Amino acid sequence: MASHFADRLCDAVKTKKTSLIVGLDPIYSRLPPAITSHRQMNDEFDVAAAVDAIFDFCTQTMRIVGPMVPAVKINIAFFEKYLWDGIEAYYALITEADDLGLEVIGDVKRGDIGHTAEFYASAHLENPELVGLEDTLAPDAITINGYTGIDGIEPFADVADRQGKGVFVLVRTSNPSAAEIQDFTDANGQTMYEKIAEIVGQIANKPERIGKSGYSNIGMVVGGTAPEVTTALRRKYDKVWFLVPGYGSQGATAADCVRFCKPDGTGALINASRSIIYAYEKPQYKSQFGDDWKRCIEQAVIDAKVDLASAMQTLI
Amino acid sequence: MASHFADRLCDAVKTKKTSLIVGLDPIYSRLPPAITSHRQMNDEFDVAAAVDAIFDFCTQTMRIVGPMVPAVKINIAFFEKYLWDGIEAYYALITEADDLGLEVIGDVKRGDIGHTAEFYASAHLENPELVGLEDTLAPDAITINGYTGIDGIEPFADVADRQGKGVFVLVRTSNPSAAEIQDFTDANGQTMYEKIAEIVGQIANKPERIGKSGYSNIGMVVGGTAPEVTTALRRKYDKVWFLVPGYGSQGATAADCVRFCKPDGTGALINASRSIIYAYEKPQYKSQFGDDWKRCIEQAVIDAKVDLASAMQTLI
Numbered sequence: 090m091a092s093h094f095a096d097r098l099c100d101a102v103k104t105k106k107t108s109l110i111v112g113l114d115p116i117y118s119r120l121p122p123a124i125t126s127h128r129q130m131n132d133e134f135d136v137a138a139a140v141d142a143i144f145d146f147c148t149q150t151m152r153i154v155g156p157m158v159p160a161v162k163i164n165i166a167f168f169e170k171y172l173w174d175g176i177e178a179y180y181a182l183i184t185e186a187d188d189l190g191l192e193v194i195g196d197v198k199r200g201d202i203g204h205t206a207e208f209y210a211s212a213h214l215e216n217p218e219l220v221g222l223e224d225t226l227a228p229d230a231i232t233i234n235g236y237t238g239i240d241g242i243e244p245f246a247d248v249a250d251r252q253g254k255g256v257f258v259l260v261r262t263s264n265p266s267a268a269e270i271q272d273f274t275d276a277n278g279q280t281m282y283e284k285i286a287e288i289v290g291q292i293a294n295k296p297e298r299i300g301k302s303g304y305s306n307i308g309m310v311v312g313g314t315a316p317e318v319t320t321a322l323r324r325k326y327d328k329v330w331f332l333v334p335g336y337g338s339q340g341a342t343a344a345d346c347v348r349f350c351k352p353d354g355t356g357a358l359i360n361a362s363r364s365i366i367y368a369y370e371k372p373q374y375k376s377q378f379g380d381d382w383k384r385c386i387e388q389a390v391i392d393a394k395v396d397l398a399s400a401m402q403t404l405i
Numbered sequence: 406m407a408s409h410f411a412d413r414l415c416d417a418v419k420t421k422k423t424s425l426i427v428g429l430d431p432i433y434s435r436l437p438p439a440i441t442s443h444r445q446m447n448d449e450f451d452v453a454a455a456v457d458a459i460f461d462f463c464t465q466t467m468r469i470v471g472p473m474v475p476a477v478k479i480n481i482a483f484f485e486k487y488l489w490d491g492i493e494a495y496y497a498l499i500t501e502a503d504d505l506g507l508e509v510i511g512d513v514k515r516g517d518i519g520h521t522a523e524f525y526a527s528a529h530l531e532n533p534e535l536v537g538l539e540d541t542l543a544p545d546a547i548t549i550n551g552y553t554g555i556d557g558i559e560p561f562a563d564v565a566d567r568q569g570k571g572v573f574v575l576v577r578t579s580n581p582s583a584a585e586i587q588d589f590t591d592a593n594g595q596t597m598y599e600k601i602a603e604i605v606g607q608i609a610n611k612p613e614r615i616g617k618s619g620y621s622n623i624g625m626v627v628g629g630t631a632p633e634v635t636t637a638l639r640r641k642y643d644k645v646w647f648l649v650p651g652y653g654s655q656g657a658t659a660a661d662c663v664r665f666c667k668p669d670g671t672g673a674l675i676n677a678s679r680s681i682i683y684a685y686e687k688p689q690y691k692s693q694f695g696d697d698w699k700r701c702i703e704q705a706v707i708d709a710k711v712d713l714a715s716a717m718q719t720l721i
Binding site: 173 | 487
């Protein structure tokens with residue numbers, strides 16, 4: 090863990106030969122019947138049963154995808170719904186992912202200033218050195234919101250540095266209403282997201298943050314659904330990893346997303362969540378593999394990797 | 406709870422005759438020795454001991470301030486540091502505050518889009534209807550980050566509406582580096598924070614969101630340290646409650662903060678955290694009350710109320 094986060098990412102992406110990562114957004118009502126029909130997991134309105142089901146689903150999914158992708162992104166919102174039991178499951182999943190050799194991105198989108206930011210950073214990036222939590226790990230990296238400026242980003246970056254971990258700051262999101270705020274433009278033609286990217290770039294480019302791979306441990310979240318912004322950001326911030334949501338269910342194509350990668354395939358993590366973890370809902374997989382939900386997920390990962398690899402070929 | 410959040414706030418502010426609210430940012434190393442010398446609470450690095458100490462401190466503090474202020478703001482970052490045990494304590498404190506008749510603002514600064522925002526909203530605003538969590542309450546209102554635009558705000562507003570609760574969206578924060586992003590200005594002279602205020606205003610001003618008091622359940626977080634922005638926002642968004650951080654330790658004066666209030670004293674919640682809850686560290690109180698930390702906190706609340714009331718007199 091003392092190694093550099095960006096270097097670990099590079100190794101993982103090269104080893105798994107893909108920039109695809111899998112996002113875990115577990116929703117009880119969409120879990121495979123094979124899990125929710127289990128006697129102890131068949132009650133959506135019972136916290137213990139629901140959390141057990143979600144944990145089981147995520148663990149099994151990570152075992153399937155683990156050998157094929159460099160990282161998983163765990164979305165904490167889906168665990169916070171179950172309050173403290175959900176949070177315990179979230180951290181337990183991080184340990185499971187670590188055991189599988191996966192890099193783990195905690196998609197927590199925290200953001201605040203001063204002391205509060207330090208406490209969030211400690212909670213979400215620091216492996217706890219607390220009696221009662223000895224075996225607990227924090228994620229390898231988290232997502233944060235940079236609306237409060239440098240004061241709100243540096244406390245996270247500092248903890249990440251000390252722990253060999255990383256931070257991805259929201260720059261341009263993939264939702265329809267993002268433009269109204271993030272494309273807000275000043276008199277010189279600079280947009281809000283470009284301004285935030287500039288601030289993140291300054292933090293990321295500090296020499297002590299650059300690993301052997303040439304990348305920083307501080308990255309940016311930029312949606313794949315806004316491909317027009319991609320090439321400029323990739324060129325301007327050549328030491329930065331991009332975390333790219335929106336591939337698959339949110340509508341970004343492989344061609345849109347691979348623009349964030351460098352020719353060697355590093356530099357971007359392209360996340361697919363629902364299109365992978367709920368693959369068993371899709372007729373194309375259902376018709377092929379029936380109730381074998383794990384085989385559906387496996388095939389969806391294979392297909393997504395091929396899709397991205399083909400798009401990379403076209404790009405190069 | 407079916408009542409309108411803004412109406413409850415109005416009643417509470419009028420009953421307690423102040424816009425002052427107390428923020429709970431508990432840091433173990435700053436707790437009064439009377440608590441941390443307790444045999445079972447004297448280990449900062451033991452999760453159970455530390456959480457017990459923090460919970461005890463916050464509960465006792467709320468009992469002191471409860472009769473004097475309309476609301477408390479509980480900052481979840483200071484609980485997340487203790488992972489799931491911390492989260493359990495956070496929710497337990499909400500119940501304690503509710504028993505004391507206090508409105509509770511969960512300072513969680515969540516923000517995301519689509520499904521994720523819905524899950525955050527459910528976790529943080531919906532009283533859980535889950536077996537195993539029957540007696541658990543969510544806060545009366547939470548803070549959120551609006552950088553993703555309307556898509557990221559409306560899911561929270563919708564849950565708040567259904568639950569008789571409220572949302573405060575970050576508009577202008579009180580930290581030094583906020584200006585770089587939030588005062589980013591377009592060609593027409595509109596700033597980023599004014600743009601976000603405009604979006605929040607549209608959401609807040611929907612007639613179905615306005616209570617009998619004339620206020621909306623959707624409000625704005627605007628720091629007291631930027632008084633030049635205050636009067637304009639107060640005038641423009643007359644149906645909105647402002648949550649004002651920065652009074653006390655962060656440097657905003659009473660005169661700066663009361664500009665957010667209407668002449669009848671409603672319309673703003675002025676938060677003081679460290680200047681109240683750590684009052685026993687201050688020479689002015691220590692010399693007067695010695696080790697009686699509770700008396701120090703009580704006096705700090707009295708003093709802050711007088712300070713704000715005097716400033717209000719000057720304003721009117």
